[in-house]
Amino acid sequence: MTMTTTRRNFLKLVGSTTGGLLMVPKFLPAMPTPGLYRGFATDRNVLVVIQLNGGNDGLNTFIPYESPQYYDFRKAIAIPKEQVLKTAADGMGWHPALSGFADMQQAGHLAVIQNVGYPNPNRSHFRSIEIWQTASSESEYLSTGWLGRYLDATCAPGNALGALNLDTIDNPSLMGHDSHALTMQDPQRFERLLKGMNETKDDPFDENPNLDFVRKLMLGSFEGSEQIAGALKKSLGTSPTYPRYKLAQNLSWMARLIKGGLPTPVYYTGLGSFDTHSNQLGKQKALLTELSASVKAFYDDMVAANLLDRVTILIFSEFGRRVRDNSSGTDHGAAAPLFVIGGRNSGKIIGSNPDFDTLVQGDLKHQYDFRSVYAAVLEQKLGVDPVQAGIRQEVLRGIF
Amino acid sequence: MKEPFFLSQRLGFTNAQAATIERLGVRKFLDQSLASPPAFPEPALLAGSPRTRDELRAVRQMSQDEKVKYAVKERVRAVGLAHQWLEKMHTDAYPLREKMVLFWHNHFVSDVQKVKVSYAMWRQNALFREMAFGNYRELTRKILYDNAMLSYLDNTQNKANKLNENLSRELLELFTLGVGHYTETDIKEGARALAGLSLGDQGGQYYRFWEDNTPKTYLGKTGNWKADDLVDAIFEHPQAGxxxxxxxxxxxxxxxxxxxxxxxxxxxxxxxxxxxxxxxxxxxxxxxxxQSQGQKIKDPVSYLLQLLYEFQQAVPPLPYTQAYCNEQGMKLLNPPNVKGWDGGKSWLSSQKLLQRLNVVTLLASGKSFGTLKAGRRMEQLPEEMKAQLSQEVKEGTKPDLRWNRSLTKNKAIIKDLTDRHIFAVSPDLQRDCEQLLKYDFDASSATAHQSVTRLAEHIFKSPEFQIY
Incomplete structure (x- = not known):
């Protein structure tokens, strides 16, 4: 792959791990993080971002099943009309694996913003996700993420828990000039180790005393581990059963932290890869099944804890896919639907159904700029002027 | 780890000798290492460092201003020397000798900060190199006549009418028998035997005017002992060794x-x-x-050299290595005190661990150390180093991970890397690796190398990698 800037190399390869236990930002804060926030985070809004990696096919996710063009363009992979979950209005329905989404929409808790994208869409995974994460225009190259800038503007110095990313590598959305985000790879393991550390300081993680020593050093060196341990402890026993998907595990862990009062405003995680050039039907079905079950479990958990109004879930992908299918899948496209769950959203479907008459180079044309969605989240949920996060687009009204 | 890699790291600093060890077997490899000549010609940068008594006297007689300037120059020479030594550790085909030099440096400790004469430190370093695989007793004998040591342990102040016990004490306590096997009297008597032994043009020599030529009783024996006699007595002691x-x-x-x-x-x-x-x-x-894999924590120098080797990098310019060694608490030619570096767990703290991980981040992200940007990542450089900075900095070659490119399957690549670096692969680590380099890894794709680099980064940042 040709890299035009070294920064792109950096973003691609960044992965500041501390050995699979957790990843810490490049500089550990010298000052201790502020004291544990009292009570639940119910008077603060929390944003949960789920990034669908690889370019999810929006057209087969939120389906224009009444449109004959849909079936014309997709002779190989169109979802048969009788399989579509027809709970949405105006001829739009859900992929059969998204029963959870259909339920949430029925309850009025899920908003869909159709045809989200940006001008001059880029169809490279790397470049397009970078655009979404840094909220740049297609010709700009920014070194910070939209949420990173938000964190820079709002977090106290030394606060390493502004955002919690559950993934194997750092997420550029959270990268700011300062370090307020933490990436954690395996929360279960982290919890196990924390438990081990707190319960019996003498009990080794490992039989090898050197390894034990290094692990404890790595774990203990993270300032926020106490706060996380505290929040986990508080929420012990409050967890319903989540399905056995990785996404569900990550979300269940976030749920415990939110219920346990961790003052972290932003959580981030991913699912993928949705890059279905071939065998799309099988692959996408499996992924959407995981997505639906995991998000629904988290949603149910938040509803039961009376926290759904404070928790906003944002689900997007770096691009949709080409309208016309190839023999068993689709190539990279452009605009796609974006989903918002919780956060007292309007429950509406914003935007028109996919328009097959105005395709640009065979792809759906965007109707809304993704940055206007970000602006809405920043202003109406995170309580900051979007300009502070480097976003100059107008707030997209009607989501909340 | 596969044995050749483990042995390469233990009998050297990095994996560089693994192939040779595999080819020759460890016995032959040791023979070759022992036979390798102690080649390290006097570095040109030492010109100007005083080597004779006259030159040292001239320094003492400098004006305050001149002294300050001289001190800075000496400091620059000293770090230059340490840097060249580091480079030698990294480039020698058989680094076991340098490994032993480092061992002796950490045993018969002197530090250039106190000694203040880089030429003297060089001579000491050369002594360790020459006698790296030699005789411990004879090296002890020689070190008592080493200018740097005599300076470091204040024997230059040890005179018959005004004793200074420092060298005598450390000789027994730290260099040979250890606490509990001699008395305070032995120390005093030893100091008398060493009185008058001070700096000379060819190394230490006794000065008639300050010698004590009366009998001393040392470790149970009496006589007009001098330095050599002390050594003989010590090594006849049942605790010696x-x-x-x-x-x-x-x-x-x-x-x-x-x-x-x-x-x-x-x-x-x-x-x-x-x-x-x-x-x-x-x-x-x-x-x-x-069978001792997993029983040692890596010292900062080995850690750095290993990463440099794995990313096919030369030793970075002096300001960076100096900053790294400072931060990590392992300044070559400048141990913290006469006990030297304790090693083991004392190498690590949260802060030092993070700094080590930052080195990995730097290399894995494709940045070489030879750029100003890399320099800014390091701690504040001392002023005189910054002057060197503009001369030394040039664009280094890009870090490029070593891995067996004939492999195509993810598990094979993971095994290749863990065989070379990890003393014990836990199920968690294996799982992490398989998540990072998935089953559908395509070795022919344009991003394959980056993917493997990312995997290696994770491995290098694991707690396991701190240990060997």
Whole structure:
């Protein structure tokens, strides 16, 4: 792959791990993080971002099943009309694996913003996700993420828990000039180790005393581990059963932290890869099944804890896919639907159904700029002027 | 780790000798290492460092201003020397000799900050190199006549009418027998024997005017002892050799050697008349050594050199290595005190660990150290180093991970890397690796190398990688 800037190399390869236990930002804060926030985070809004990696096919996710063009363009992979979950209005329905989404929409808790994208869409995974994460225009190259800038503007110095990313590598959305985000790879393991550390300081993680020593050093060196341990402890026993998907595990862990009062405003995680050039039907079905079950479990958990109004879930992908299918899948496209769950959203479907008459180079044309969605989240949920996060687009009204 | 890699790291600094070890077998490899010549010609940068008594006197007679300037120059020479030594560790085909030089440096400790004369430190370093595999007793004898040591332990102030016990004490306490096997009187008597032994043009020499030529009683024997006699007496003591063997085992085998292991090696050492060579030969045939993976925490120098090797990098310019060694608490030619570096767990703290991980981040992200940007990532450089910065900095070659490019399957690549770097692969680590380099990894794709680099980054940042 040709890299035009070294920064792109950096973003691609960044992965500041501390050995699979957790990843810490490049500089550990010298000052201790502020004291544990009292009570639940119910008077603060929390944003949960789920990034669908690889370019999810929006057209087969939120389906224009009444449109004959849909079936014309997709002779190989169109979802048969009788399989579509027809709970949405105006001829739009859900992929059969998204029963959870259909339920949430029925309850009025899920908003869909159709045809989200940006001008001059880029169809490279790397470049397009970078655009979404840094909220740049297609010709700009920014070194910070939209949420990173938000964190820079709002977090106290030394606060390493502004955002919690559950993934194997750092997420550029959270990268700011300062370090307020933490990436954690395996929360279960982290919890196990924390438990081990707190319960019996003498009990080794490992039989090898050197390894034990290094692990404890790595774990203990993270300032926020106490706060996380505290929040986990508080929420012990409050967890319903989540399905056995990785996404569900990550979300269940976030749920415990939110219920346990961790003052972290932003959580981030991913699912993928949705890059279905071939065998799309099988692959996408499996992924959407995981997505639906995991998000629904988290949603149910938040509803039961009376926290759904404070928790906003944002689900997007770096691009949709080409309208016309190839023999068993689709190539990279452009605009796609974006989903918002919780956060007292309007429950509406914003935007028109996919328009097959105005395709640009065979792809759906965007109707809304993704940055206007970000602006809405920043202003109406995170309580900051979007300009502070480097976003100059107008707030997209009607989501909340 | 596969044995050749483990041995390469233990009998050197990095994986660089693994292929040779595999080819020759460890015995032959040791033979080659022992036979490699002590080649390190006097660095040109030492010109200007005083080497004769006259030159030293001239320094003492400098004006305050001149002295300050001289001190800065000496400091620059000293770090330059340390840097060249580091480069030698990295580039020698058989680095075992340099490994032993480092061992001796950490045993017969002197530091350039106190000694203040880089030429003298160089001579000491050269002594260790020449006698790296030689005789411990004879090296002890020679070190008592080393200008740097005499300076460092204040024997230049040790005169018959005004004794200074420093060298005599450390000779017994730290260099040979260890606490509990001599008395305070022995120290005093030893100081008298060493009185008048001070700097000379060719190394230490006795000065008639300050010598004590009366009888001394040392370790039970009486006579007009001088430095050589002290050494003879010490090495006739039944405890002689145990302290050194403890350190030897800590250095090569395990951070925590058992009493029985120490006893075994001490016995052999004494039988071998305190020759180091047979101890190394014993080592490489010893199952306890060969099975000792996971028993040592990497010192900062080995850690750095290993990463440089894995990313095919030369030693970075002086300001960076100096900053790294400072931060990590391992300044070559400048140990913290006469006890030297404790090693083992004392190498690590949260902060130092993070700094180590930052090195990985830097290399894995494709940045070489030879750029100003890399420099800014390091701690504040001392002023005089910044002057060097503009001369030394040039664009380095890009870090490029070593891995077996003929492999195509993710598991094989993971195994290749863990075989070279990890003493024990836990299920968690294996799972992490398989998540990072998935089953559908395509070795022919344009991003394959980056994917493997990312995997390697994770491995290098694992707690396991801190250990070998």
């Amino acid at each position: 145990e302290l050194l063997m403890t350190k030897f085992l800590k250095y090569f085998v395990t951070d925590t050697p058992t009493d029985s292991l120490v006893k075994d090696y001490t016995l052999a050492f004494r039988k071998a008349d305190f020759e180091i060579k047979p101890m190394l030969e014993k080592l490489v045939q010893d199952e306890r050594f060969l």
